[in-house]
Amino acid sequence: MRVYVLSLLAVLAAGLAACQTLTPEERRARDEQTCLGYGFKRGTDGFATCLQRIDLDRRAQARYDSDWVMADMAYNLNGPYVYPRYYHHRH
Numbered sequence: 001m002r003v004y005v006l007s008l009l010a011v012l013a014a015g016l017a018a019c020q021t022l023t024p025e026e027r028r029a030r031d032e033q034t035c036l037g038y039g040f041k042r043g044t045d046g047f048a049t050c051l052q053r054i055d056l057d058r059r060a061q062a063r064y065d066s067d068w069v070m071a072d073m074a075y076n077l078n079g080p081y082v083y084p085r086y087y088h089h090r091h
Helices: 002-018 025-038 045-078
Strands: none
Touching: 025 045
């Protein structure tokens, strides 16, 4: 029994370690690599625009995800949310 619990804890710890968030520096480095992979050169307007669009897309996705969390909480409390686009519960 003890071995089972310890192995379960080890698996959970490994799983949680994989869920670490990126630091801003790591995120920036990945974004730069993405833009370089698209063929943009550092220091150009195109490179800056690429980085900006990646950031704007990330923020828009965060807002969208937050909207779904809020709609789901409202739906679970008392049914459909007040805005028509949220009338269908997402599973």
